[in-house]
Amino acid sequence: MQCRGESLQWNSGCQHPQRCPLRALKLLFYSRSGQSSRWIEALHQALPGAEIRLYGEATSDWQADYALLWQPPPELLRSQRRLRGIFNLGAGVDALLANPGLPEEVPIYKLRDAGMAAWMLDYIRYGLLHFGRDMDRYREQQRLRCWQPREIGHRAQWPVGVLGLGALGSEIAAALSVEGYSVSGWSRTPKSIPGVDCYAGETTLAPFLSRCRVLVSILPATVDTRHLLNLERLQRLPEGAVVISCGRGEVLDSQALLALLDSHHLRGALLDVFEQEPLPTDSPLYDNERLIITPHISAPTPIEGAIEQIVEGIGRLESGAPLPAVDRQRGY
Numbered sequence: 001m002q003c004r005g006e007s008l009q010w011n012s013g014c015q016h017p018q019r020c021p022l023r024a025l026k027l028l029f030y031s032r033s034g035q036s037s038r039w040i041e042a043l044h045q046a047l048p049g050a051e052i053r054l055y056g057e058a059t060s061d062w063q064a065d066y067a068l069l070w071q072p073p074p075e076l077l078r079s080q081r082r083l084r085g086i087f088n089l090g091a092g093v094d095a096l097l098a099n100p101g102l103p104e105e106v107p108i109y110k111l112r113d114a115g116m117a118a119w120m121l122d123y124i125r126y127g128l129l130h131f132g133r134d135m136d137r138y139r140e141q142q143r144l145r146c147w148q149p150r151e152i153g154h155r156a157q158w159p160v161g162v163l164g165l166g167a168l169g170s171e172i173a174a175a176l177s178v179e180g181y182s183v184s185g186w187s188r189t190p191k192s193i194p195g196v197d198c199y200a201g202e203t204t205l206a207p208f209l210s211r212c213r214v215l216v217s218i219l220p221a222t223v224d225t226r227h228l229l230n231l232e233r234l235q236r237l238p239e240g241a242v243v244i245s246c247g248r249g250e251v252l253d254s255q256a257l258l259a260l261l262d263s264h265h266l267r268g269a270l271l272d273v274f275e276q277e278p279l280p281t282d283s284p285l286y287d288n289e290r291l292i293i294t295p296h297i298s299a300p301t302p303i304e305g306a307i308e309q310i311v312e313g314i315g316r317l318e319s320g321a322p323l324p325a326v327d328r329q330r331g332y
Ligand SMILES: NC(=O)c1ccc[n+]([C@@H]2O[C@H](COP(=O)([O-])OP(=O)(O)OC[C@H]3O[C@@H](n4cnc5c(N)ncnc54)[C@H](OP(=O)(O)O)[C@@H]3O)[C@@H](O)[C@H]2O)c1
Pocket: 090, 091, 092, 093, 111, 112, 113, 116, 163, 164, 165, 166, 167, 168, 169, 186, 187, 188, 189, 190, 201, 218, 219, 220, 221, 222, 224, 225, 246, 247, 248, 272, 273, 296, 297, 298, 299, 300, 332
């Protein structure tokens, strides 16, 4: 998009920031996951006229127009009394919505994909190959010094079910279908995605689960999704099924998962997200050889993609155009 000065159509290649009405904006930045200097530098490049402050550098009387935040301290939110919007620097808003300092009336905007779907797709591909090409079994054979080739199953024999067909899930489900997997997806409201057999609503969850040899969870953490994958529902997966969890840990009842691994109903799981993070060192999940555990790394926020989306979003808001906000009641 090309900047046209007063038109508020603004982008990182703006040639005349002195005429751009966005130049006077005040932005407050905070990210608990680090890399603040890279974010600030990229923000200055994208919005050369704006006043951008890192939390900690801003004095208590300095009030921002917008806050760009990842897991901010409650005091930050309480100290800002003139915010027109909060941009959440990720796709998951559960932590922000649970923040006791969050003002009720300020709209929250979250990132939609911004490059995260590609990262997460790679992560899921790894899980599909790990189990689909029997790497878990070859590891065990290696331990036993056993030389035993196994027949390769066609991708179509690995029906994949994607829970959550939002910005990430819909893209990932469509891509896996193109790659030859038989893909179904489940969401709250009906969807139509080329190559994907779409299910919607609680009543369709049982038939959806019964056809998944690989269950991929990309659901947000909300009141409604907490322990959605409980013992009863996980038991509906076919014997030998695999779980890949990269949405939020709260969705999966890990005790139920362990029980079904022990009973050999489930073959294994690739877990990126947990109810408590970091996963406590005494968690029994670490000890299970059929689990692969990663520390919430499947889809970090790409700085450039995020800033492009935020700048575009602020431009829309400042020009009075609509920008979909997070539904606080639904929790995502
Ligand atoms: N591990 C990581 O590194 C990482 C990185 C990024 C994101 N995430 C997680 O991934 C989640 C999904 O991201 P996103 O951008 O795709 O979110 P999104 O666009 O908000 O999509 C959420 C999806 O979940 C569905 N959903 C929510 N509640 C449901 C319910 N009760 N029953 C059925 N479906 C329900 C929604 O259904 P409708 O479409 O019908 O509303 C939607 O399809 C985020 O919330 C975040 O927690 C993890």
